[in-house]
Amino acid sequence: VFVDGACEPGHVLPQVGVGACLFEIDGSAEFFGGDAGPELVQVWADRPDQQVIAQAELVPTLLAMSTWGPRLRGRPVVFFIDNDSARFGLVSGYSPVMASAALISVAWGLVAHLGIAAWFARVPTCCNPADGPSRGKFAEMRRRPNSAQVSPSFFGASGAAMWLSL
Secondary structure (H helix, E strand, C coil): EEEEEEEECCCCCCCEEEEEEECCCCEEEEEEEEEEHHHCCCCCCHHCCHHHHHHHHHHHHHHHHHHHHHHHHHHHHHHHHHHHHHHHHHHCCCCCHHHHHHHHHHHHHHHHHCHHHHHHHEHHHHHCCCHHHCCCCHHHHHHHHCCEEECCCCCCCCCHHHHHCC
16 A cells, blocks of 8 residues: 655645555555645644644555555555655654644554554655655556546544544
């Protein structure tokens, strides 16, 4: 599973996108990408320990687990991340930034719930296929044989409400 968060300057708030790609052993692939939404970005930006890009890089991991959870259940899964802060937080299960710590806690809760043997590995940004979807660019993934665009889903929550409650 490749994950990515994108953060570009905006008029008032940064423009934050999230994306992920799942590659199966049979060569099939699924992917999603989209805008994190101003409500969620505002929550991160309002915190005294503001690290909007760190949260943007963590959220796609949660979305990937909740979207593809039934397929990942009980399997070893490698999550490729191009942001060291997010990766180190997921590996250690800790961040001194409260917003990141909350997301990391949810991620490990999902790992336990799904029985995933998770490994978090570094991928250079230029090699991360989730970079395009996190920026709303899907052409490369759509050109892949046996690939499909999906909508991200959440376990027992509706949209950003889950993340806003953290």
